[in-house]
Amino acid sequence: MLEAFFRILALTRKELLQIFKDPRSRYSLLIPPILQCLIYGYVATYDLNDVPYAVLDQDRSAASQKLLAALDGSGVFHRVANLDRAADVRRTIDERRALLVLQIHPDFERRLMSGQSADLQVIADGRNSNTAGTAIGYLSTIIESFNAAWRNERGQPGAPVRLTTRAWYNPNLETRWHMIPALIGTLTFVQTLMLTGLSVAREREQGTFDQLLVTPFRPVEIMAGKALPAMFVGIVQATLVLLVAQLWFRIPFAGSFITLYAGLSVFLLAAVGMGLLLSSVAATMQQAMLLSFLLIMPFALLSGLTTPISSMPVFLQYMTLINPLRYAIDIAHRVYLEGVGLGLLFPELWPLAVIALVTLSGASWMFRHRLA
């Protein structure tokens, strides 16, 4: 028993040496997580901070100027063109020069002064309808406060119902708070899966796997020797992402680190299990890489990272139940943002444990019967 332990330790040491000795592989495991985390922290956001708009002001009145000044002063909207003819509207949108075109009708001020409501026509470039929808939402908010100010100045009664909104766990509704904790799971998943998947395939392709088999190692020990270093790398990468999240992006950490790492370990076990199962099927590195891609793509995109699981068709929602990344992202969010304890993570932890159990025992069966 103790001997087996030492053998696994020796193999782990050899694996880690192999991973970290080659400078190319060392950097390809440590630098990308940090870089990706920084880049995606800035880009992976549905928030807009620059909305180019053009205006067709057919009124050219004090009221219309005031409205436009409110937009220009918002810091988000910036005017790229003042259009003169209605015909220009189409070209401005078609050629992507503006995201929104505002049309102010000639009777704008007259209607406002006489106490009627005036329409503000907005045309949005719907080539990305999510962005367009968000921009229209921002515009409505600015118009809302313009309206309130206008009523106030003229002593008119306010809107019948005031809406106050509050968001739990993410008061300013920043996409970044959603994205970065999710990256803890995503980035480690991609690399641990590929690391285990490719490392066995490489040994098989180079013939060193046969050498391993003639040593006193048992197949299960070889498997453990491949799994542990990959998990270690995963934990290191998760820590790097966590550091960037807290030190650079300053996203407040609501939970406990022990809970997070405990959850991550179960998740990494499942990820490594998948990698090992995959590598026992693949005969060459090319096949291993293909297979890992076939797994990573759907797992990453259907995990709730970029689009919500609740917007998927029902049968796909059921399919996400076997996706370990889905649970990892849930765990990261719940611990990081909501601050829940280990007890409340049970619904996420047991599926991960099941996935780990199934994949690891499947892999060990394959190691014994197919490879050895």
Place this chain on the structure above:
Amino acid sequence: MKFGTGGKQRLASAKLHRIGSLIRKETRQIVRDPSSVAIGIVLPVVLILLFGYGLSLDVTEVPVAIVVEDPSPAATELAASFQLSHYFDAQLMTSMTRAQELMLSRKVDGIVRIRPDFSRSLSLGNAEVQILVHGVDANHARIIQAYAQGAIGQWAARRAAEGFTIVGGPVLVQSRMWFNEVNESRYFLVPGLIVLIMTLIGALLTALVMAREWERGTLEALFVTPVRTDEILLGKTVPYFVLGVIGLVLCLLAAKFLFSVPFRGSLAMLTAASMLYLLVALGIGLSISSTVKSQFVASQITVLVTFLPAVMLSGFLFDLRSMPVLVRLVTYALPARYYVVLLQTIFLAGDIWAVILPNMAVLAGMAAALVLLTYRATRKTLA
């Protein structure tokens, strides 16, 4: 050896013959290894089906809790407008604690709270409705807020029609979404998905090809034959290009007929842009694998430079204009960015030359640069 008058011609035909046999060799290798066929044909079909159905930002039937603490008719009517809206799956309740419990366990994504003094303050003109959303998924939360505003707006309009109050502010926003009038997120996600799939299959198909030949030493074996570098590269590109085109056609058919994405441009433009991009993607794979010459590192690099950047930095999901300047500069180096603009425009807006020409020009330049890079990386080591 001496050549007669037909020497040049014979030389050219010999060259063609060599390229032909290289292509044949590569094609046989592809056919023999099912994994390449899997990337070229099975992968695109699976991906477009899975993600075409799976990726959506549209929110319907959001589970919300409506806490009605005021039994007045006005409050009941307001709650009813949430129940009627197909955006919400509303549960009525009277206890705020119960609603908070539901939110903590994520059984609901939002709480609408109508306070006990609602109808009294409504008559005074300062009524308030409180909306709490689960903010972890910020985009989702913002959409819910907007829908809640809409539901309350409809209620206000109904009351106005019944003669209770004046509705609306002085300025009313009337918005129209061009190119996507029904506000269906799939219309821009599916073209973006095609970009993703083409990037992946193009780069993956070739990433390991050159590296494998280096590792196994078969490239040196090729060097001692009369074939030249450009012929080797051409022999590698053509079969994979054909495979990629098959995948592309499958994706486009799915976009048109399965997901009924409106197609307003011309087929010729779509084909031209897509083939150009496929060439760039194959070039990325080839240049990586011929530069690093190791399958393991080539695979790692290919994943890093293709998959996640194509999701995150191409403008397929996230708006490029909102990114910091430094990152925006990075996106200019990314071929996927140009192809996303091309596809979204050709699909949804039509053949708009002011958009198509500059983007195609950049892609053509990139394809040329990548071919040159691969050529140099392969030739240098010949000596």
